Amino acid sequence: MANIKDIAKMAGVSVTTVSRVLNNHPYVSEEKREAVRSAMVECNYQPNLNAVHLSKGETLLIGVVTPFINHPYFGQLLEGIANEAVKNNYKLVLFQTNYEEEREVEALQMLQFKQIDALIICSRICGMDIIEEFVAYGPIVLCEDARGKNVSSIFIDQYQTFSKALMYLHNKGHQRIGYSIFRKSGTNSKLREKAYKEFLREMNEPFNPEYIFYDCLKFEDGVHVVERLLKMSSPPTALVVTSDIVAAGILTFCKEKEIQIPEDLAIMGFDNQPIAKIMHITTLEIPLVEIGRKLFLQAIDNSEPSHEEVFVKLIERETV
Amino acid sequence: MANIKDIAKMAGVSVTTVSRVLNNHPYVSEEKREAVRSAMVECNYQPNLNAVHLSKGETLLIGVVTPFINHPYFGQLLEGIANEAVKNNYKLVLFQTNYEEEREVEALQMLQFKQIDALIICSRICGMDIIEEFVAYGPIVLCEDARGKNVSSIFIDQYQTFSKALMYLHNKGHQRIGYSIFRKSGTNSKLREKAYKEFLREMNEPFNPEYIFYDCLKFEDGVHVVERLLKMSSPPTALVVTSDIVAAGILTFCKEKEIQIPEDLAIMGFDNQPIAKIMHITTLEIPLVEIGRKLFLQAIDNSEPSHEEVFVKLIERETV
Numbered sequence: 001m002a003n004i005k006d007i008a009k010m011a012g013v014s015v016t017t018v019s020r021v022l023n024n025h026p027y028v029s030e031e032k033r034e035a036v037r038s039a040m041v042e043c044n045y046q047p048n049l050n051a052v053h054l055s056k057g058e059t060l061l062i063g064v065v066t067p068f069i070n071h072p073y074f075g076q077l078l079e080g081i082a083n084e085a086v087k088n089n090y091k092l093v094l095f096q097t098n099y100e101e102e103r104e105v106e107a108l109q110m111l112q113f114k115q116i117d118a119l120i121i122c123s124r125i126c127g128m129d130i131i132e133e134f135v136a137y138g139p140i141v142l143c144e145d146a147r148g149k150n151v152s153s154i155f156i157d158q159y160q161t162f163s164k165a166l167m168y169l170h171n172k173g174h175q176r177i178g179y180s181i182f183r184k185s186g187t188n189s190k191l192r193e194k195a196y197k198e199f200l201r202e203m204n205e206p207f208n209p210e211y212i213f214y215d216c217l218k219f220e221d222g223v224h225v226v227e228r229l230l231k232m233s234s235p236p237t238a239l240v241v242t243s244d245i246v247a248a249g250i251l252t253f254c255k256e257k258e259i260q261i262p263e264d265l266a267i268m269g270f271d272n273q274p275i276a277k278i279m280h281i282t283t284l285e286i287p288l289v290e291i292g293r294k295l296f297l298q299a300i301d302n303s304e305p306s307h308e309e310v311f312v313k314l315i316e317r318e319t320v
Numbered sequence: 321m322a323n324i325k326d327i328a329k330m331a332g333v334s335v336t337t338v339s340r341v342l343n344n345h346p347y348v349s350e351e352k353r354e355a356v357r358s359a360m361v362e363c364n365y366q367p368n369l370n371a372v373h374l375s376k377g378e379t380l381l382i383g384v385v386t387p388f389i390n391h392p393y394f395g396q397l398l399e400g401i402a403n404e405a406v407k408n409n410y411k412l413v414l415f416q417t418n419y420e421e422e423r424e425v426e427a428l429q430m431l432q433f434k435q436i437d438a439l440i441i442c443s444r445i446c447g448m449d450i451i452e453e454f455v456a457y458g459p460i461v462l463c464e465d466a467r468g469k470n471v472s473s474i475f476i477d478q479y480q481t482f483s484k485a486l487m488y489l490h491n492k493g494h495q496r497i498g499y500s501i502f503r504k505s506g507t508n509s510k511l512r513e514k515a516y517k518e519f520l521r522e523m524n525e526p527f528n529p530e531y532i533f534y535d536c537l538k539f540e541d542g543v544h545v546v547e548r549l550l551k552m553s554s555p556p557t558a559l560v561v562t563s564d565i566v567a568a569g570i571l572t573f574c575k576e577k578e579i580q581i582p583e584d585l586a587i588m589g590f591d592n593q594p595i596a597k598i599m600h601i602t603t604l605e606i607p608l609v610e611i612g613r614k615l616f617l618q619a620i621d622n623s624e625p626s627h628e629e630v631f632v633k634l635i636e637r638e639t640v
Binding site: 003004005014015016019023061068069070075076078079082083085086091092093094095096098101102103105106109110112113126130133134219248252274275278289 | 323324325334335336339343381388389390395396398399402403405406411412413414415416418421422423425426429430432433446450453454539568572594595598609
């Protein structure tokens with residue numbers, strides 16, 4: 001298919017001139033305008049839909065709120081969102097919030113002032129009360145279970161997924177099971193804590209707050225987990241690690257400290273990132289690229305808020 | 321410091337109302353407006369600079385062109401760009417091009433139509449002639465050596481860096497040295513090919529086109545490299561792999577095929593990504609997050625185009 005550069009070449013004008021003709025810019029001579037039009041007809045050029053959409057008062061910009069950009073979890077979500085945006089001729093406005101509430105409100109305000117058509121929130125810091133104040137201005141899509149709320153959502157059942165991971169470790173003979181996570185608060189963190197405590201109750205195991213490891217986001221955070229494990233008189237024999245990259249870090253530092261995996265410590269990762277495959281980490285596959293795609297499609301769908309659950313899959317490898 | 325939510329709480333109004341007051345929206349009662357203003361004075365609230373900038377006709381949006389989002393190389397560049405954008409109160413408009421020329425032209429057009437204040441191109445597909453047609457509309461910053469061109473650039477000396485890697489392998493006793501790369505064309509690819517051929521000439525070694533492996537972008541691409549190596553009667557004994565993630569893939573598949581690293585094959589990575597540390601890959605450290613930061617700062621600097629070289633560092637580990 002001919003592109004804008006081919007048209008420019010055929011018409012003997014610059015790309016800028018073609019772009020001006022496409023956008024009905026006034027400063028183009030009638031002669032050049034005609035040459036561009038002839039070239040377009042000759043090679044059956046299909047101009048993109050921007051012009052059409054702009055006339056409808058749409059920006060063709062979708063906002064994406066993400067706490068971090070360069071993290072495998074959010075990277076895969078963004079990949080799915082971006083791939084679908086390209087297909088549908090939208091651009092993304094990226095809001096890296098570092099989980100600062102004010103940044104998230106800025107994103108919501110851009111929706112309010114029609115600077116973006118819709119907003120995807122990959123992970124939020126603002127309360128639902130604040131977010132719901134902005135739903136009148138355009139579609140908002142969350143990546144968490146928001147059934148019953150006035151926004152759309154694509155989600156996995158965090159409670160069930162976490163329970164499943166714990167039960168898998170239990171069935172492998174583990175009694176002292178701990179877990180690592182990034183945030184103490186946050187919807188998903190709370191659901192996981194609830195699943196954990198419920199699991200312990202059912203198994204008649206005591207709750208040991210030492211067995212929960214917070215602030216685990218990156219590879220390096222695995223070091224601190226292992227350091228703490230080494231100081232415990234009765235460390236957990238299995239860990240649910242809610243990020244493969246952290247699991248990879250724990251695995252690497254365990255090797256250095258001669259802790260045998262899975263004999264001394266079983267590790268169950270989360271997400272099934274490429275690193276989990278490389279390092280043979282048993283993990284729960286969460287189809288993040290696919291979730292990203294669905295988040296985008298819901299953002300450009302102007303019908304009523306809807307909710308879709310995505311299912312996870314256990315991938316058995318060598319760390320449990 | 322108080323944020324917009326604190327103000328809302330103090331004034332007994334919604335966040336939306338605070339936002340409306342900040343943006344001089346007409347539909348706010350005088351009573352509420354006054355309550356918000358009092359709360360702001362009371363806690364010495366500093367409104368952000370958006371309003372000031374908008375009045376100057378700026379969008380506070382910076383465009384970022386990247387072929388892919390979820391790739392470690394571009395992920396780190398984006399991380400640096402995004403961190404600096406947050407600090408300076410800018411948002412990013414992301415253009416994932418998949419190296420399609422038309423997508424890149426769309427980004428240039430957004431600069432032309434003042435929908436963004438500046439454009440950062442992490443890696444381009446368009447010729448410099450096309451890009452230079454758009455410099456009149458706003459700052460354009462490239463991540464390649466663009467000295468002598470009418471755009472700004474932050475770059476590493478690809479020719480010198482590649483020569484350095486080849487010479488290091490040569491000094492370790494290797495004669496049959498190959499390399500892997502993503503694109504056949506592209507400025508950086510051409511400079512690397514030039515450095516390679518020049519090196520061979522100086523060393524009096526024959527040029528063997530089989531020793532160059534194209535289309536190497538992801539971990540999985542390492543499989544194809546190893547499969548091709550296994551079929552060669554006289555394979556290279558050392559490879560410069562211009563991406564750590566590909567080097568990790570080669571390393572992993574070599575282990576499966578019982579090719580000893582570095583005895584049978586020496587591997588020199590590029591970038592010093594976290595994976596290079598995990599897998600003990602000898603590599604050239606390219607400070608991508610820092611380069612991202614500099615790209616952003618150059619984009620918002622409205623002075624004359626400028627150029628800055630960033631230096632690389634050899635990290636010796638266990639694969640050479």
